[in-house]
Amino acid sequence: MAPMGIRLSPLGLTVFCLLGLGVLYHLYSGFLAGRFALFVLGEQGERAGGGPDAAPGSLPEGPVDLRELLAVSVLAAAKGGEEVRRVRESNALNEKAKGKTREGAEEKMTRGDVLSNRKMFYLLKDAFPGVQINTEEHIDAPDKETISWDRSIPEDIKKKIQSKNVPAESVTVWIDPLDATQEYTENLRQYVTTMVCVAVNGEPVIGVIHKPFSGYTAWAMVDGGSNVKARASYNEKTPRIIVSRSHAGKVEQVARQTFGNKTVIIPAGGAGYKVLALLDVPDKKQEKADVYIHVTYIKKWDICAGNAVLKALGGHMTTLTGEEISYTGSDGNEGGLLASINVNHKALIDKLPDLEKASRK
Numbered sequence: 001m002a003p004m005g006i007r008l009s010p011l012g013l014t015v016f017c018l019l020g021l022g023v024l025y026h027l028y029s030g031f032l033a034g035r036f037a038l039f040v041l042g043e044q045g046e047r048a049g050g051g052p053d054a055a056p057g058s059l060p061e062g063p064v065d066l067r068e069l070l071a072v073s074v075l076a077a078a079k080g081g082e083e084v085r086r087v088r089e090s091n092a093l094n095e096k097a098k099g100k101t102r103e104g105a106e107e108k109m110t111r112g113d114v115l116s117n118r119k120m121f122y123l124l125k126d127a128f129p130g131v132q133i134n135t136e137e138h139i140d141a142p143d144k145e146t147i148s149w150d151r152s153i154p155e156d157i158k159k160k161i162q163s164k165n166v167p168a169e170s171v172t173v174w175i176d177p178l179d180a181t182q183e184y185t186e187n188l189r190q191y192v193t194t195m196v197c198v199a200v201n202g203e204p205v206i207g208v209i210h211k212p213f214s215g216y217t218a219w220a221m222v223d224g225g226s227n228v229k230a231r232a233s234y235n236e237k238t239p240r241i242i243v244s245r246s247h248a249g250k251v252e253q254v255a256r257q258t259f260g261n262k263t264v265i266i267p268a269g270g271a272g273y274k275v276l277a278l279l280d281v282p283d284k285k286q287e288k289a290d291v292y293i294h295v296t297y298i299k300k301w302d303i304c305a306g307n308a309v310l311k312a313l314g315g316h317m318t319t320l321t322g323e324e325i326s327y328t329g330s331d332g333n334e335g336g337l338l339a340s341i342n343v344n345h346k347a348l349i350d351k352l353p354d355l356e357k358a359s360r361k
């Protein structure tokens with residue numbers, strides 16, 4: 001006699017057990033499917049910004065040679081740059097607003113951004129299909145372009161850099177197909193760059209910054225080599241500070257409060273341009289600065305290449321509180337930026353309490 005007066009026959013008991021097993025199986029498989037969907041959609045979607053790389057199934061495969069990745073990154077920056085220049089010279093920019101920044105500035109996109117993005121993305125994707133690529137602009141799958149890499153490595157890279165394999169799944173590539181879009185639309189060509197960055201386990205390792213209108217390219221690999229170097233000296237006491245001209249926030253006011261009124265502030269476009277301002281760059285139109293500060297939100301494709309180049313040369317790019325920036329996962333950097341080389345970075349951080357607060361306003 002079962003409790004509460006219900007009596008089950010052996011057949012009833014078997015049916016009951018089978019039903020129970022069925023329910024358990026259903027629940028468990030649903031849970032697994034849910035976890036799988038979360039992994040595919042959540043992880044990949046967040047990382048790829050919605051481009052075709054977000055499609056499930058593009059799984060990492062085999063090791064990746066960082067020297068090859070550097071070579072194709074330099075080529076991609078140059079090929080993207082050709083598009084940027086061609087569109088600017090045609091004067092048919094097809095300028096569009098793609099949204100607003102948190103501070104309410106219009107975020108622009110042009111045909112230069114789109115065409116450069118397409119070239120850079122498909123060249124890198126063709127060369128390294130198993131690698132995660134995060135790019136600033138959306139890629140429409142029907143727009144696919146096949147661009148093959150001939151696997152040749154430029155002589156200067158061959159001379160300076162050794163082959164080094166890392167697992168494909170440890171790599172995240174960040175593409176900025178046109179940095180300083182605002183200035184591009186204003187025809188302030190000197191500020192414009194195309195950039196590629198390679199992060200390994202979130203650490204910036206390879207940086208390429210290319211100027212399409214002068215043809216200059218800076219590249220560097222952490223623990224590898226570079227084609228660019230730091231300047232001979234920097235002014236630490238009253239540094240010349242390079243800042244954004246179109247997303248400045250409170251940076252000028254607070255920089256003066258911190259370093260005094262004598263401090264020279266240089267407003268300029270482009271995160272790539274501003275990192276190059278800290279280095280020894282043989283380009284007449286390149287201004288020079290001692291420190292680069294940014295206080296508003298900024299995206300990782302804007303800063304990763306500059307971070308890698310500075311790191312490779314012994315410099316630093318951190319948040320305003322001195323934290324390293326991790327180049328995996330979400331595409332935004334919340335804590336502002338302080339970039340320097342051959343100065344006491346920690347001492348600068350300690351001087352900047354007000355800037356950190358300003359970035360939160």
Ligand SMILES: Nc1ncnc2c1ncn2[C@@H]1O[C@H](COP(=O)(O)O)[C@@H](OP(=O)(O)O)[C@H]1O
Pocket residue numbers: 101102103136176178179180181182243244245246247248268269270271296297298299302
């Ligand atoms: N508050 C903000 N929100 C979003 N993007 C920002 C930003 N501040 C700067 N950026 C982006 O960072 C890059 C450098 O900014 P700036 O020239 O102002 O120093 C620009 O990239 P893009 O031109 O690639 O869009 C700009 O759009």
Ligand SMILES: [Mg+2]
Pocket residue numbers: 176178179180271301302
């Ligand atoms: Mg940018």
